[in-house]
Amino acid sequence: xxxxxxxxxxxxxxxxxxxxxxxxxxxxxxxxxxxxxxxxxxxxxxxxxxxxxxxxxxxxxxxxxxxxxxxxxxxxxxxxxxxxxxxxxxxxxxxxxxxxxxxxxxxxxxxxxxxxxxxxxxxxxxxxxxxxxxxxxxxxxxxxxxxxxxxxxxxxxxxxxxxxxxxxxxxxxxxxxxxxxxxxxxxxxxxxxxxxxxxxxxxxxxxxxxxxxxxxxxxxxxxxxxxxxxxxxxxxxxxxxxxxxxxxxxxxxxxxxxxxxxxxxxxxxxxxxxxxxxxxxxxxxxxxxxxxxxxxxxxxxxxxxxxxxxxxxxxxxxxxxxxxxxxxxxxxxxxxxxxxxxxxxxxxxxxxxxxxxxxxxxxxxxxxxxxxxxxxxxxxxxxxxxxxxxxxxxxxxx
Amino acid sequence: xxxxxxxxxxxxxxxxxxxxxxxxxxxxxxxxxxxxxxxxxxxxxxxxxxxxxxxxxxxxxxxxxxxxxxxxxxxxxxxxxxxxxxxxxxxxxxxxxxxxxxxxxx
Ligand code: SF4
Ligand code: SF4
Numbered sequence: 182x183x184x185x186x187x188x189x190x191x192x193x194x195x196x197x198x199x200x201x202x203x204x205x206x207x208x209x210x211x212x213x214x215x216x217x218x219x220x221x222x223x224x225x226x227x228x229x230x231x232x233x234x235x236x237x238x239x240x241x242x243x244x245x246x247x248x249x250x251x252x253x254x255x256x257x258x259x260x261x262x263x264x265x266x267x268x269x270x271x272x273x274x275x276x277x278x279x280x281x282x283x284x285x286x287x288x289x290x291x292x293x294x295x296x297x298x299x300x301x302x303x304x305x306x307x308x309x310x311x312x313x314x315x316x317x318x319x320x321x322x323x324x325x326x327x328x329x330x331x332x333x334x335x336x337x338x339x340x341x342x343x344x345x346x347x348x349x350x351x352x353x354x355x356x357x358x359x360x361x362x363x364x365x366x367x368x369x370x371x372x373x374x375x376x377x378x379x380x381x382x383x384x385x386x387x388x389x390x391x392x393x394x395x396x397x398x399x400x401x402x403x404x405x406x407x408x409x410x411x412x413x414x415x416x417x418x419x420x421x422x423x424x425x426x427x428x429x430x431x432x433x434x435x436x437x438x439x440x441x442x443x444x445x446x447x448x449x450x451x452x453x454x455x456x457x458x459x460x461x462x463x464x465x466x467x468x469x470x471x472x473x474x475x476x477x478x479x480x481x482x483x484x485x486x487x488x489x490x491x492x493x494x495x496x497x498x499x500x501x502x503x504x505x506x507x508x509x510x511x512x513x514x515x516x517x518x519x520x521x522x523x524x525x526x527x528x529x530x531x532x533x534x535x536x537x538x539x540x541x542x543x544x545x546x547x548x549x550x551x552x553x554x555x556x557x558x559x560x561x562x563x564x565x566x567x568x569x570x571x572x573x574x575x576x577x578x579x
Numbered sequence: 580x581x582x583x584x585x586x587x588x589x590x591x592x593x594x595x596x597x598x599x600x601x602x603x604x605x606x607x608x609x610x611x612x613x614x615x616x617x618x619x620x621x622x623x624x625x626x627x628x629x630x631x632x633x634x635x636x637x638x639x640x641x642x643x644x645x646x647x648x649x650x651x652x653x654x655x656x657x658x659x660x661x662x663x664x665x666x667x668x669x670x671x672x673x674x675x676x677x678x679x680x681x682x683x684x685x
Contacts, residue, residue, distance in 0.1 A: 239596045239670045239680055243618055246667035253595050375667065377646040377657050527647050
């Protein structure tokens with residue numbers, strides 16, 4: 182029977198109707214000493230207002246340089262059960278589809294080798310297994326491999342690529358996100374398991390501009406589904422929305438960021454100037470029965486987003502406005518550009534400099550020239566109002 | 580914190596990941612003993628090439644080199660580095676070379 186700790190502060194976090202991580206840890210603590218000690222340390226941290234986890238252990242499994250994050254407690258004598266509390270990242274299936282059998286096998290393995298606590302899924306996308314000791318890493322890795330799971334990325338490598346459910350469940354998907362995510366994962370096995378970059382590199386795949394994996398705000402490379410022909414409009418369904426009381430003018434037309442829509446109350450017709458449309462999905466989300474993405478589908482490739490860890494947050498910039506994703510040749514060309522970019526970044530990038538920061542430092546124009554991509558208007562938010570692009574004197578006069 | 584003991588009277592202070600605390604106590608026998616803890620039974624010429632490069636770089640610049648630089652300057656591709664040191668350049672080779680633990684962001 183694990184030792185019983187008093188945890189009044191944590192108990193407070195169990196109140197209310199919502200899920201509680203305290204409840205979950207307590208559940209695990211019933212027959213796991215690690216989880217039990219974890220509760221005690223957490224309560225203590227709330228009391229003392231000090232975290233007790235040390236940063237930056239280096240542990241791993243043979244053959245890999247990533248996938249395990251070392252964690253040690255700074256007071257191991259008092260909590261020997263969690264003197265080691267390493268995290269393992271496991272490559273999730275594309276779109277997070279599991280059979281219940283697969284989930285059970287992961288949980289069984291983790292109860293045998295670790296704290297039994299999981300985090301499904303963190304913002305990285307991986308299956309996160311929380312808390313084990315150095316000695317258990319290799320056996321856990323072996324057991325996971327037997328049921329078909331592999332470690333994900335950590336440190337300065339290609340992080341585990343992740344994608345939205347895409348065509349598997351979502352009608353807005355403009356390409357096969359799961360397919361391309363899997364292809365990319367397999368292609369980058371070396372770079373995923375053996376860190377050799379200046380810093381992390383994240384690929385995220387979203388099937389449409391709704392971007393359910395929040396790629397544009399976090400990924401170094403975002404592949405976001407889009408279309409280049411006209412939005413498909415079903416006039417009868419538009420009329421039905423109107424007849425059912427939808428305020429199409431205020432809620433759809435006025436909220437269009439491109440101001441490229443017109444609605445006529447008499448004829449109940451919606452008109453879209455597709456040349457100005459920004460493919461933002463707002464109108465489609467508002468009237469899903471009446472509007473759909475066009476037929477000529479593909480993806481926009483964006484580069485350089487990151488969350489604020491070392492420097493501030495960055496949003497992506499457009500790198501390739503449109504790529505036919507089902508066309509293998511176009512995809513190959515895209516992979517070639519990725520390699521080119523990684524080469525330059527590895528040569529010239531500073532330690533711990535994300536690609537977005539690197540581009541800011543060298544300038545977008547220089548960067549594009551170095552990787553051999555032609556600058557085009559789609560890369561610029563507003564003409565002549567972009568710090569990346571400088572017009573040469575002679576070009577301006579022409 | 581802990582103590583690493585091995586044959587030949589080796590007894591040095593190491594951190595919880597097994598990295599030696601005082602770079603000055605490093606010598607070749609210690610390197611061989613540390614290598615055994617990282618799955619390297621025998622240190623051959625290529626192992627020493629990596630280890631010596633790491634030591635020289637560290638002595639000159641006070642930090643570990645970036646992985647890519649290590650591969651380029653020694654002419655040993657990353658795949659081979661992992662064959663030589665199965666736990667990788669940071670955990671394996673740097674530990675054997677007696678460098679302080681490389682810090683990395685997770
Ligand atoms: S990003 Fe688009 S395609 Fe993917 S799940 Fe979300 S709405 Fe659907
Ligand atoms: S997708 Fe966005 S920009 Fe395009 S018409 Fe609809 S609301 Fe306007």
